[in-house]
Amino acid sequence: MSNSESGSGVGSRAFDVDSIRADFPILNRKINGQQLVYLDNAATTQKPAQVIKSLTDYYEQTNANVHRGVHTLSIEATDGYELARTKVAKFINAPRREEVIWTRNTSESLNLVAATWAEANLSEGDNIVITMMEHHSNIVPWQQLAFKKGAEVRYLQHDDEGVIDIDGAGGVIDSRTKIVAATHMSNVLGTINPIAKLAELAHDVGALILVDAAQSVPHMPVDVQALDADFLCFSAHKMLGPTGIGVLWGRYDLLEAMPPYMFGGDMILEVTYEDANWNDLPYKFEAGTPNIADAFATGAAVDYLSALGMENVWKHEQELTAYAMEQVLSLDNVKVLGPQDPALRGGVISFIHDTIHPHDLGTALDQQGIAIRTGHHCAMPLVRSYGVVAAARASFYIYNTKSEVDAFVNGISETEGYFSR
Ligand SMILES: Cc1ncc(COP(=O)(O)O)c(C=O)c1O
Known part of the structure; x- marks a missing residue:
């Protein structure tokens, strides 16, 4: 679609x-x-007024907590919150709506992957490959993880005009690479990076590809399946939506195998005095009362862009x-x-x-x-x-x-x- x-x-x-x-x-x-x-x-x-109105409508007509009530307002709030997730999933052509995790922003989405998937899968001597044109949000979490694990952060070079040296990428990505994390479009240079090609190089060595799509999803058609991405992150506020809400999209099998990022309400299935186990996707990664109003407004922003x-x-x-x-x-x-x-x-x-x-x-x-x-x-x-x-x-x-x-x-x-x- x-x-x-x-x-x-x-x-x-x-x-x-x-x-x-x-x-x-x-x-x-x-x-x-x-x-x-x-x-x-x-x-x-x-x-736009449509996004602003969705916020006031929500607070004037619907406000209630999600996933925990039998009363009408709670059911409406839950339905709207989940409908917004479905809209986002379709917008990026995600195979399953459960693969869309609400976060606070791109930065939190990136930190989530570094703190869960990468924490569980990287060992001493492994490497993480990023580009020289990353936003701090896609540098610092990897540096910190590398310090902790004894891993290495490697950089893909670009030329004077900011075009990635894709021929040289094969010399940087190797059998110890566990993840390639690259911006789809540079917020400084404007460069659009060859993500599908990087995905191929990553997958050839058994590594994953994470796409920082903060500057692409708001501006161009983005299809996670066509890119062959494993993870993709973006923020609503850069695409007509409100501040304080963002998205992590990840492949279902990867998200399923990852440990939770935060613990608390909604992300559990069962808790005893001794232990707990985890809820299904996407809730495993959404601890506590989520940003319900801003999810509604993100849905309105997606509607606005989709209509155009x-x-x-x-x-x-x-x-x-x-x-x-x-x-x-x-x-x-x-x-x-x-x-x-x-x-x-x-x-x-x-x-x-x-x-x-x-x-x-x-x-x-x-x-x-x-x-x-x-x-x-x-x-x-x-x-x-x-x-x-x-x-x-x-x-x-x-x-x-x-x-x-x-x-x-x-x-x-x-x-x-x-x-x-
Ligand atoms: C390429 C890129 N990545 C990540 C971010 C971080 O986004 P946020 O501040 O919404 O977490 C930005 C924000 O400017 C960005 O341009």
Whole structure:
């Protein structure tokens, strides 16, 4: 089933940016007297009225605890919470809905795999292979695990444009590799990594592949079966949904064999004074009262994206990125990180200005109502590898327009004028 068909009866909708923008109340805001131009979508996206309404509807009409009541509200809350899981499963083409585990965010999903599957399966001398362009959330849990186990963290190299050296990968992944954990799309370089190829290399040596899909699931069609992934992680807040909820998807047989991550209510089958045993999937990994309201809202976000169709979302961002790349690359004094060919990247443009510090640029653009990100983007080793400690980043989503790209590029030029005075 394709993502565009996965809306559980939500129907489809034409991809019309004006009508999309009308759904986002925050886009009417003025910042420093200027119309907001929000270009910090890789950090978190804005929320449409439909998602916000699902939260207020939930609290006004349904609020109750799940999986433990016989009363109507509890049954409705449970049904809605589980329906959202089904929507997410269809959205990523998961073979079974029980493979979708609710977590707090991508970071927690990654930590869960490191603390359970990897803890149980890695021994001294084994290695974990990641890329040089990972977010801290997909570096630090592996480093900590490696310290504990006497294992090694190895890195796949990339070229100057941030394209993975896939031919050299065979020299890094070997018979002691237990897991390859790679970002699907870099939150700094915009590079889209060859996950299916990495999965093949991992599986050839009996290792697993984990996909950090924080920057891909919100923007392009993602199919866990086509990628041949073993685990895949993402956050709702980067795809129109609320903060505080994320997803770990894992292959059923793997999740089934893994020990629990946290202990408590809902994740048990039976408890005695002496011992306990574990509930079925997915509940084994969902200890305590879950984030019910935000699961409802994640379902609404998935409905929203599904109605637009992920192919259309991706097409819009590709067009906008190509338009923005052409303009930014034409600026003197600006170096864009990552692939220069827009076809090889997603809608994230990180850049370094020869003379203006990213923080100064970000502050000057904010004066013009334009929100971009500046700093190390939670990828300190990568940003430092370019000889800087910070970079500026503009990132796009469904509601961004070419005139906003123009405002952003003009804003850089105006800032140059200000600093050269
Ligand atoms: C590639 C990537 N991985 C992981 C994360 C962490 O996501 P979260 O902060 O929602 O846990 C991010 C967030 O920016 C990201 O871009």
